[in-house]
């Protein structure tokens with residue numbers, strides 16, 4: 001239909017990819033315009049519905065993103081850093097709204113995404129949930145209000161198959177805490193303590209990553225001060241939460257000027273007083 005937004009899903013065989021495809025199919029005003037997997041994958045040439053274990057959908061899984069992007073207005077990308085950077089260049093050429101949930105991106109990856117965003121709308125967030133994005137806003141405010149006498153520790157726990165640590169969400173929270181304290185996270189972050197570490201550095205923002213079972217995502221920001229401790233937390237219980245946010249971002253991005261956006265823009269949570277950079 002002419003007024004429907006064609007949304008493609010790359011990496012559709014992944015944990016998030018499957019949910020993203022289902023979410024697009026369930027969203028009024030959106031059409032699933034195509035789905036890709038990596039070259040050599042067993043799903044190539046199969047009907048997506050059957051590959052997902054259900055009824056046929058009339059959508060054939062492909063390995064080349066180019067023709068898929070050519071018939072789409074947006075692409076949802078929860079894959080891996082190298083794939084996401086390659087997709088960004090193609091999405092920019094096709095002027096698609098590129099919604100990126102992939103985490104673990106390095107500085108060089110981010111530079112290439114910034115270059116792509118000169119030509120197209122790119123919405124990237126380490127966490128697409130409303131609650132978690134609100135938590136970043138609260139974290140910045142609390143860090144600012146409590147000041148450096150309160151030690152900040154960020155604890156996260158995820159399922160056993162997660163590849164990167166700390167999670168992209170923990171880094172988002174770290175960036176928010178650093179913004180509240182008006183410091184750079186890169187200077188303040190204390191990651192992976194082990195052995196005789198010595199006393200905690202003044203002003204450090206610590207990270208601890210736990211892995212196990214099938215946990216979708218749990219994050220706690222702890223402010224430990226003299227005589228008291230304040231904890232702000234978020235628990236994700238269903239990954240579909242992130243898929244809903246991603247589809248919302250794809251629809252929100254239609255018609256926006258090229259540039260890099262985050263879920264704070266999509267959810268209209270951006271604090272005019274503060275810049276909270278995201279991973």
Ligand SMILES: NC(=O)c1ccc[n+]([C@@H]2O[C@H](COP(=O)([O-])OP(=O)(O)OC[C@H]3O[C@@H](n4cnc5c(N)ncnc54)[C@H](OP(=O)(O)O)[C@@H]3O)[C@@H](O)[C@H]2O)c1
Nearest residue numbers: 011014015016037038078079083101102103126127128242
């Ligand atoms: N922002 C958020 O809200 C949010 C929420 C959840 C997860 N995430 C992030 O999203 C990413 C994916 O998470 P996941 O749990 O879904 O992982 P996953 O199950 O490993 O899925 C990743 C998928 O990407 C595919 N892929 C890799 N390279 C590709 C390429 N060149 N072309 C097409 N597909 C490719 C993988 O295929 P193979 O299996 O064939 O390698 C896999 O199916 C991670 O970075 C995770 O941290 C973000």
